[in-house]
Amino acid sequence: MNELELIARLTRCLPVNDSVIAGAGDDCAVVDLGLADRWGLLKIDAVTEGIHFTKEAPARQVGHKALGRCLSDVAAMAGTPHHAVIALGLPPDFSPQYLDDLYEGINAHATRYQVAVVGGEITRLPERLSITVALLGSVGKQRCVLRSGARSGDAILVTGELGGSIHGKHLAFEPRLTEAAWLADHFPPHAMIDLSDGLASDLRHILSASGRGAELLAGAIPVSPAARLPQQSQHPPRPPLTAALCDGEDYELLFTVDPKQTVPLRDAWIQAFPQLKLSCIGRITSEPGVRLRTKNGLQTLTDHGFLHFP
Amino acid sequence: MNELELIARLTRCLPVNDSVIAGAGDDCAVVDLGLADRWGLLKIDAVTEGIHFTKEAPARQVGHKALGRCLSDVAAMAGTPHHAVIALGLPPDFSPQYLDDLYEGINAHATRYQVAVVGGEITRLPERLSITVALLGSVGKQRCVLRSGARSGDAILVTGELGGSIHGKHLAFEPRLTEAAWLADHFPPHAMIDLSDGLASDLRHILSASGRGAELLAGAIPVSPAARLPQQSQHPPRPPLTAALCDGEDYELLFTVDPKQTVPLRDAWIQAFPQLKLSCIGRITSEPGVRLRTKNGLQTLTDHGFLHFP
Numbered sequence: 001m002n003e004l005e006l007i008a009r010l011t012r013c014l015p016v017n018d019s020v021i022a023g024a025g026d027d028c029a030v031v032d033l034g035l036a037d038r039w040g041l042l043k044i045d046a047v048t049e050g051i052h053f054t055k056e057a058p059a060r061q062v063g064h065k066a067l068g069r070c071l072s073d074v075a076a077m078a079g080t081p082h083h084a085v086i087a088l089g090l091p092p093d094f095s096p097q098y099l100d101d102l103y104e105g106i107n108a109h110a111t112r113y114q115v116a117v118v119g120g121e122i123t124r125l126p127e128r129l130s131i132t133v134a135l136l137g138s139v140g141k142q143r144c145v146l147r148s149g150a151r152s153g154d155a156i157l158v159t160g161e162l163g164g165s166i167h168g169k170h171l172a173f174e175p176r177l178t179e180a181a182w183l184a185d186h187f188p189p190h191a192m193i194d195l196s197d198g199l200a201s202d203l204r205h206i207l208s209a210s211g212r213g214a215e216l217l218a219g220a221i222p223v224s225p226a227a228r229l230p231q232q233s234q235h236p237p238r239p240p241l242t243a244a245l246c247d248g249e250d251y252e253l254l255f256t257v258d259p260k261q262t263v264p265l266r267d268a269w270i271q272a273f274p275q276l277k278l279s280c281i282g283r284i285t286s287e288p289g290v291r292l293r294t295k296n297g298l299q300t301l302t303d304h305g306f307l308h309f310p
Numbered sequence: 311m312n313e314l315e316l317i318a319r320l321t322r323c324l325p326v327n328d329s330v331i332a333g334a335g336d337d338c339a340v341v342d343l344g345l346a347d348r349w350g351l352l353k354i355d356a357v358t359e360g361i362h363f364t365k366e367a368p369a370r371q372v373g374h375k376a377l378g379r380c381l382s383d384v385a386a387m388a389g390t391p392h393h394a395v396i397a398l399g400l401p402p403d404f405s406p407q408y409l410d411d412l413y414e415g416i417n418a419h420a421t422r423y424q425v426a427v428v429g430g431e432i433t434r435l436p437e438r439l440s441i442t443v444a445l446l447g448s449v450g451k452q453r454c455v456l457r458s459g460a461r462s463g464d465a466i467l468v469t470g471e472l473g474g475s476i477h478g479k480h481l482a483f484e485p486r487l488t489e490a491a492w493l494a495d496h497f498p499p500h501a502m503i504d505l506s507d508g509l510a511s512d513l514r515h516i517l518s519a520s521g522r523g524a525e526l527l528a529g530a531i532p533v534s535p536a537a538r539l540p541q542q543s544q545h546p547p548r549p550p551l552t553a554a555l556c557d558g559e560d561y562e563l564l565f566t567v568d569p570k571q572t573v574p575l576r577d578a579w580i581q582a583f584p585q586l587k588l589s590c591i592g593r594i595t596s597e598p599g600v601r602l603r604t605k606n607g608l609q610t611l612t613d614h615g616f617l618h619f620p
Contacts, residue, residue, distance in 0.1 A: 001406060003432055009406065010413050014427040015420045019392060029428030031393050031446070033343050033350070040343070044354075044395040044444045046433045082329060083341050085354040087442045089399075096311060096319065103320050110325045117324040118339030122313055123356045127437045132397045134354045134444030136341070 025209065026147050027076035027194060028137070039144055041079045041137040045069045048089075049128040053171065059098045061171035062131070063105025069196065070135035071113060071175035072251045076194040077146075078184035079139035081115045081177070087132040089125030102131070113177055143184040145255070150191035150210035154256035154284040157265070160277055162199055162250050163227025163243035170249035180253055182272055187265045189255035200245045200301050202254055203290060216282035216301075218294040221245065245292075245301070256284055335519070336457050337386035337504060338447065349454055351389045351447040355379045358399075359438040363481065369408045371481035372441070373415025379506065380445035381423060381485035382561045386504040387456075388494035389449035391425045391487070397442040399435030412441070423487055453494040455565070460501035460520035464566035464594040467575070470587055472509055472560050473537025473553035480559040490563060492582055497575045499565035510555045510611050512564055513600060526592035526611075528604040531555065555602075555611070566594055 001009070011024040021030040021039055028041040047066045049055060067084060074081045086106065088099075110117050115135070159176055176194070183189055191206045199221070207214055218241060227243035238246075257265060262280050269278045282293075290301040311319070321334040331340040331349055338351040357376045359365060377394060384391045396416065398409075420427050425445070469486055486504070493499055501516045509531070517524055528551060537553035548556075567575060572590050579588045592603075600611040 006406075006409070006432060007430075010409060010430070013417070014413075015417050015425065016428075017392070017424050017426040020426045020428055023426065024429040026429075029393065029395060031426070031428060033448075034345055034348070035343065038344070040393075040446070042393055042395055042428060042444070042446055044397045044429070044442065045431050046397045046399060046442065048399065048433055048435060050436070051434050082327070083339065083350075083352055085339060085352055085444060087354045087356045089356065089358065089440060096316075099316070099320060103324075107323070107325050114327050115325065116327040116330045116333065116341070118326075118330055118341060118352060119334040119336075119354070120317075120320070121355050122316060123358055124361050125358060125438075125440065126360070128435075130399060130435065130440070132354065132356065132442040134352070134395060136350070136352055136446060138343075 022146060027073040028079065030077070030144060037141055038138045039141055041074055041077055041139055042134070043070045043073045044132065044134040045073070046130055046132040048130040057171055059101035060105035063102040064109050065171050066131040066133050067106050067109045068173060068175050068251065070133045071109070071177060072194040072196070074135060074137040075175050075177040075180040076192050076253065077139050078143045078180045078192065079137045080181070081113055081135055081137040083116050083118050083136045084110060085118055085134050086120040088120065088122045089130035090122055091126055091129060092124070094129065143188070145184065145189050145192040146209070147191050147193050147206045148209035150206050150212050150256045150284045152212060152284055152286040153259055154190055155259045155262040155280050156203070156214060156216070156254070156256050156282045156284060157278060157280050158199065158222065158252055158254045160250065160252040161222040161224035162195070162252065163224045163240060163247045164229055165226065165247055165249040166231065167226040167229050169226065173251040175251060176253045179273060179276065183255065186268060187257055187261050189257055192253060192255035195250040195252045195254055196248055198246045198248045199254065200290065206254070206256070207288070207290065213285040213288040213290060214282055215285055215291045215293060218292050220279055220281045222277055222279045259283065332456060337383040338389065340387070340454060348448045348450055351384055351387055351449055352444070353380045353383045354442065354444040355383070356440055356442040358440040367481055369411035370415035373412040374419050375481050376441040376443050377416050377419045378483060378485050378561065380443045381419070381487060382504040382506070384445060384447040385485050385487040385490040386502050386563065387449050388453050388490045388502065389447045391423055391445055391447040393426050393428050393446045394420060395428055395444050396430040398430065398432045399440035400432055401436055401438060402434070404439065453498070455494065455499050455502040456519070457501050457503050457516045458519035460516050460522050460566045460594045462522060462594055462596040463569055464500055465569045465572040465590050466513070466524060466526070466564070466566050466592045466594060467588060467590050468509065468532065468562055468564045470560065470562040471532045471534035472505070472562065473534045473550060473557045474539055475536065475557055475559040476541065477536040477539055479536065483561040485561060486563045489583060489586065493565065496578060497567055497571050499567055502563060502565035505560040505562045505564055506558055508556045508558045509564065510600065516564070516566070517598070517600065523595040523598040523600065524592055525595055525601045525603060528602050530589055530591045532587055532589045569593065
């Protein structure tokens with residue numbers, strides 16, 4: 001059973017109540033807190049030593065990442081983060097200095113986005129450090145962007161450059177909160193997600209929630225310089241485009257807009273965020289599945305993000 | 311460095327913002343969500359295989375416990391739980407049936423208290439299963455009970471019977487949400503906490519937050535029948551009173567009220583909750599420290615919950 005099948009199994013019959021606007025299955029849960037004009041956003045996420053970071057990774061960056069992943073999910077809803085709580089699983093040989101540095105990373109990241117860290121819990125975890133963050137945020141009811149809103153013909157856009165995050169970005173990424181808020185103000189996306197599993201997988205989440213398909217332009221996909229670096233664990237090395245399509249942890253925004261907005265959006269974006277690339281990489285189709293247009297014609301992307309040559 | 315010292319170190323300089331009413335250091339964080347008459351409550355907690363439950367524990371009970379611990383913390387604020395998110399750390403050899411049963415336990419407990427389970431995250435954890443729950447709740451601004459409100463002369467009361475939770479109750483306890491709400495309606499506590507670390511430790515949290523001390527009556531402490539059972543790991547066996555004072559995971563409510571309310575409260579309690587014991591076990595003092603009155607006179611309780619015979 002893979003992760004998606006497992007999630008589908010566990011979320012089949014979760015209890016809900018009247019205040020659930022969108023439960024499991026989006027970047028954050030959307031809940032009615034009783035406010036006139038805003039929804040609440042709730043997210044939980046964990047990073048674990050040996051899985052999401054190595055023992056050698058600087059503790060400050062691990063803290064930055066642990067909170068940043070949740071911040072990125074709030075960004076994907078065009079929301080604002082407010083409060084974080086943190087559960088540490090702590091091995092017996094922990095170093096107090098490491099924890100200080102870890103919290104320095106968490107706190108600096110929180111301070112930057114006016115997030116209050118309002119509590120936590122420490123439990124023993126014999127083998128490895130684990131940091132679980134839960135984040136409470138909110139979003140204007142008219143601004144909230146779900147995964148499910150993509151329409152046939154929509155342009156598909158992505159911020160930044162993709163692939164090779166393992167070479168450093170996965171510990172040092174900046175969640176796209178400012179950019180997402182700007183988009184909601186000026187060019188409201190129909191659907192949005194943050195790239196944590198990789199473009200090919202995360203696009204599929206939008207398509208599945210929206211009941212649509214997509215056609216991507218291989219030449220338009222922004223391949224990061226890091227995607228061209230050799231990866232020790234890859235034999236044989238993957239082409240950089242495959243890394244851009246399939247590597248996880250880019251934490252960029254993937255979203256769709258009305259195709260008529262593409263040109264004015266790109267013009268305004270360059271003014272607003274001159275340092276951050278924005279790429280139009282394809283379009284939403286009514287036909288399901290994901291097709292990649294290359295110089296050799298159309299190719300199909302399989303379910304797990306890998307290229308399939310038909 | 312023990313857990314309390316570690317928590318003190320990590321919570322020294324957490325970032326806050328204008329919406330924090332009570333941050334780290336109470337059963338839940340209390341935050342201003344922008345509602346006229348209610349505060350938000352936020353809590354995170356983890357249970358881990360081999361620490362909080364054994365591999366042999368029924369999965370349904372493990373799920374019950376994982377959510378129940380957070381529910382008990384919301385009860386301690388006299389609050390109402392609304393939404394839960396769950397992070398699973400999953401070893402590679404997990405059984406789908408076990409997970410189904412785990413979620414059945416979580417969902418049944420959530421349904422009972424109208425809590426919606428609105429999402430989660432699954433990460434790999436090679437050695438053992440871990441379940442982290444974050445819970446969002448709310449409480450009327452006038453009803454919220456902190457640890458810090460105990461006054462000199464207050465009566466100290468506790469629900470249920472204490473000690474020996476390891477013999478079963480730690481997996482099957484009922485969070486005292488109904489009782490706490492009833493108390494807030496009829497006999498508002500000055501301070502309240504749920505018993506997770508053990509009476510001696512948790513009372514100290516109230517005293518430290520309130521800047522007070524306490525005198526307990528040994529004969530009034532409700533010793534559970536389970537506290538009298540032998541514990542395999544204890545050589546020599548502890549007296550049942552020590553178990554009642556020092557065992558964790560009772561998940562009962564410990565609270566203080568105006569001493570004039572003690573008699574009417576106990577009379578009304580028997581009508582409202584005939585199945586659940588309520589005991590007046592002592593009083594809050596202006597003198598710091600915890601003293602235990604026994605037939606041999608006054609004894610001092612040390613910081614870590616163990617009896618010290620002066």
